Amino acid sequence: ETGVTQTPRHLVMGMTNKKSLKCEQHLGHNAMYWYKQSAKKPLELMFVYSLEERVENNSVPSRFSPECPNSSHLFLHLHTLQPEDSALYLCASSQDRASGTYEQYFGPGTRLTVT
Amino acid sequence: TQLLEQSPQFLSIQEGENLTVYCNSSSVFSSLQWYRQEPGEGPVLLVTVVTGGEVKKLKRLTFQFGDARKDSSLHITAAQTGDTGLYLCAGRRNQFYFGTGTSLTVIP
Numbered sequence: 052e053t054g055v056t057q058t059p060r061h062l063v064m065g066m067t068n069k070k071s072l073k074c075e076q077h078l079g080h081n082a083m084y085w086y087k088q089s090a091k092k093p094l095e096l097m098f099v100y101s102l103e104e105r106v107e108n109n110s111v112p113s114r115f116s117p118e119c120p121n122s123s124h125l126f127l128h129l130h131t132l133q134p135e136d137s138a139l140y141l142c143a144s145s146q147d148r149a150s151g152t153y154e155q156y157f158g159p160g161t162r163l164t165v166t
Numbered sequence: 167t168q169l170l171e172q173s174p175q176f177l178s179i180q181e182g183e184n185l186t187v188y189c190n191s192s193s194v195f196s197s198l199q200w201y202r203q204e205p206g207e208g209p210v211l212l213v214t215v216v217t218g219g220e221v222k223k224l225k226r227l228t229f230q231f232g233d234a235r236k237d238s239s240l241h242i243t244a245a246q247t248g249d250t251g252l253y254l255c256a257g258r259r260n261q262f263y264f265g266t267g268t269s270l271t272v273i274p
Contacts, residue, residue, distance in 0.1 A: 055208070093168065094209075094254070094264040107261065141208050154199065155262065157208030 053077055055158035057142050063164045064132065072127040072161045074142030081147045083125040084155065085117060088139040100125060101147070132165045139163070169193055170257055170265035178271045179245055187240045187268045189255035196258050198231055198238045203252040203267075245272045 055076045064070050076083060085097040099107035100119040114136075116128040125142055139160045145153040173188045189198070197216045201209035213222050215231035215238060222229045226249075228241040242249055250272050255265045 057208075091266070093170070093266045094256075096261055099261070143208075153258075154211055154214055155256075156211060157201075159206070159208045162206070 055142060055144055055156055057140075057158035057161050059161060060159065061162045061164075063166060064129070065166055066132060066134070068132075069128070069130040071129065072140055072142075072163075074125040074127075074158055076123055076125075076142075076144035076156075076158075078144055078156060080144040080156075081122055082145045082153065083119060083122070084143040084145070085125065085127050086141040086143065086157075088141055088160070094141065098127075129163075132163075134165050137163055137165045168266065169263040170255060172253075172255060172265035172268050174268060175266065176269050176271075178273065181247060181272055181274050182244055185242050185245060185270070187242075187253055187270070188237070189239070189257075189265050190237045191257060192236065193257070193259065194235050196235070198235070198258070199256045199262070200229055200238070200240055201254040201256065203254060204250075209252075209254055242270075245270075247272045247274050 058073045082101045084099050087095045087097055096109050097111045098117040103119050103122055114131050118126040139162050141160045142158040143155040145155045170191050179185055197214055199214045200212045202212055203209040213224055213229045215229055218233045218235045220231045226243045230239050238255055253268045256262045
């Protein structure tokens with residue numbers, strides 16, 4: 052595997068379900084990100100982890116819970132979601148945030164539908 | 167309010183034509199990136215510009231960062247059907263801020 056991978060690619064869940072999204076990066080990067088992409092809206096940064104420590108949480112509802120067990124893996128745990136949470140969830144990674152331009156590399160995303 | 171405005175929002179052109187996409191802001195960015203995203207996939211990084219006035223070329227694509235580092239443009243020469251996709255700019259301040267994107271369709 053190369054680059055950034057995400058599983059599952061598609062997920063349909065009810066509002067009472069609990070599910071998790073997984074992201075894995077094979078680039079040796081130190082920072083990982085979760086973004087939400089909704090129709091007709093710009094990418095919204097949700098969480099940032101740098102060296103496995105959460106450094107940013109952009110006022111995301113508590114029904115989204117991130118986890119970063121090591122610098123290669125990132126999870127987004129979902130529970131009691133709302134239909135408006137349906138979107139494409141993108142994971143990205145970069146070299147250390149403090150260095151240079153820290154270019155971000157994205158995974159293919161998980162298309163989430165909440166019914 | 168949107169920190170980065172992209173224009174046009176939608177663009178449909180014939181193969182072989184030239185086009186320019188704009189990314190504008192009133193804020194200064196330390197760097198700016200352009201991505202292309204195809205349906206059902208994540209954005210793919212095309213280029214990063216850092217210096218005001220910088221011009222970078224990637225085959226038929228020319229990227230320019232404004233002198234004041236507040237805006238950028240992407241020019242495509244002789245568009246091909248493979249250029250079809252959503253073009254996103256992202257400016258870096260304390261974090262990356264993404265524009266709303268320009269959806270480009272190149273018709274054969």
